[in-house]
Amino acid sequence: xxxxxxxxxxxxxxxxxxxxxxxxxxxxxxxxxxxxxxxxxxxxxxxxxxxxxxxxxxxxxxxxxxxxxxxxxxxxxxxxxxxxxxxxxxxxxxxxxxxxxxxxxxxxxxxxxxxxxxxxxxxxxxxxxxxxxxxxxxxxxxxxxxxxxxxxxxxxxxxxxxxxxxxxxxxxxxxxxxxxxxxxxxxxxxxxxxxxxxxxxxxxxxxxxxxxxxxxxxxxxx
Numbered sequence: 001x002x003x004x005x006x007x008x009x010x011x012x013x014x015x016x017x018x019x020x021x022x023x024x025x026x027x028x029x030x031x032x033x034x035x036x037x038x039x040x041x042x043x044x045x046x047x048x049x050x051x052x053x054x055x056x057x058x059x060x061x062x063x064x065x066x067x068x069x070x071x072x073x074x075x076x077x078x079x080x081x082x083x084x085x086x087x088x089x090x091x092x093x094x095x096x097x098x099x100x101x102x103x104x105x106x107x108x109x110x111x112x113x114x115x116x117x118x119x120x121x122x123x124x125x126x127x128x129x130x131x132x133x134x135x136x137x138x139x140x141x142x143x144x145x146x147x148x149x150x151x152x153x154x155x156x157x158x159x160x161x162x163x164x165x166x167x168x169x170x171x172x173x174x175x176x177x178x179x180x181x182x183x184x185x186x187x188x189x190x191x192x193x194x195x196x197x198x199x200x201x202x203x204x205x206x207x208x209x210x211x212x213x214x215x216x217x218x219x220x221x222x
Contacts, residue, residue, distance in 0.1 A: 001072055001217050003049045003210075004040065006032055006056025008078075009100070009133045010125065015053075018203030021210035023051065029133050030125070032059045047072035049217055051210060053199055054078050054171060055133065058140045061179075065145035068154035072217045074183070075210055077163045077198050080175040081146055083137040090174050092137075100170075101134055143178070150182045159216060160186040161209045163202060167194040 003023040005016060013026050027037045032055075041048060041063060049072050052060030057079020064071050085091040149155060160183040164176035173190070180186045189209070195201045 001046060001049060001214070001221055002044060003051065003214060004037060006037060006050070006052040006059050008054030008056050009137065010130060011054070015197060015199045016203075019199055019207035019210065020203070021207045021214065027056070029055055030129050032056060033129075033132060033136060038063060041067065041070050044070070046221070049073045049075075049210075049214060051075045052077065052079055054080075054196065055083075055137060058083065058137070058142075061146060062140065062142045064155075064158075065142045065149050068149055068158070071158060072220070073159045073213050075161045075163075075206070075213060076179065077206060078165065078168055078171045078175075078196050079162075079179070080140075080171045081143045081178065082141045082175075083171070089143075090172050092170070096169075097134060097138060100137075101130060146179075146182045150184070155183050155185070158183060158185060159213060161213060162186055162188045163191065163198050163206060163209070164188070165191045165193055165195050165198065168196050169194055170196045 005023045005026040007013060007015070007026060007028055009029045011029070013028070016026060025040070031037065037059065047070055050060045050064065057076045058081065060074065060076060061079060061081050064074060080091065082089050083091050084097070085093060162176050162179050164173055166173050176188055176190070180188045189205065191198065191202055199206055
């Protein structure tokens with residue numbers, strides 16, 4: 001069984017260094033937008049364990065809604081099926097989205113997202129790449145597809161763990177509650193505070209959850 005990790009927008013792979021679970025590949029947001037995750041997913045011979053944080057979580061949720069049989073399990077961290085607000089959703093405003101681009105450090109509320117001394121390899125990313133990442137966040141919406149797949153029973157046997165800060169200013173807690181209803185076997189882990197960079201601040205708990213799920217899924221394949 002393969003484990004694939006999808007990183008957040010403009011996030012360093014160093015963010016996952018403290019989690020301590022094995023994975024086969026970590027996809028940057030650029031690689032996800034270029035379709036590399038989807039190509040690897042479809043090309044594989046067995047279902048995968050998908051781990052996604054923030055924008056990477058959105059990509060993961062879109063993929064599982066389209067191809068549920070290609071997933072053995074999910075771990076979603078501060079993930080949203082719909083990033084922007086609308087008449088029935090409490091997502092980000094255009095002003096908040098603009099703040100993400102103005103300052104990556106501000107967008108994460110001063111978190112330890114990019115641990116010193118390791119530099120963030122995406123801080124010098126091109127304006128085109130950063131902008132297309134934000135454009136993806138602006139338009140992603142897989143709520144209806146997830147609900148429909150859930151109604152069909154596509155997720156009935158899918159183990160899912162959801163990590164969410166209760167007062168995250170980027171991805172609100174309503175996202176986790178929505179996902180907990182969509183995935184019948186979901187385990188919701190709520191974290192006090194406002195932190196969005198949970199792979200850094202909750203590394204031990206996320207790593208333990210990932211290893212536990214990997215063990216369960218490996219047993220299933222025996």
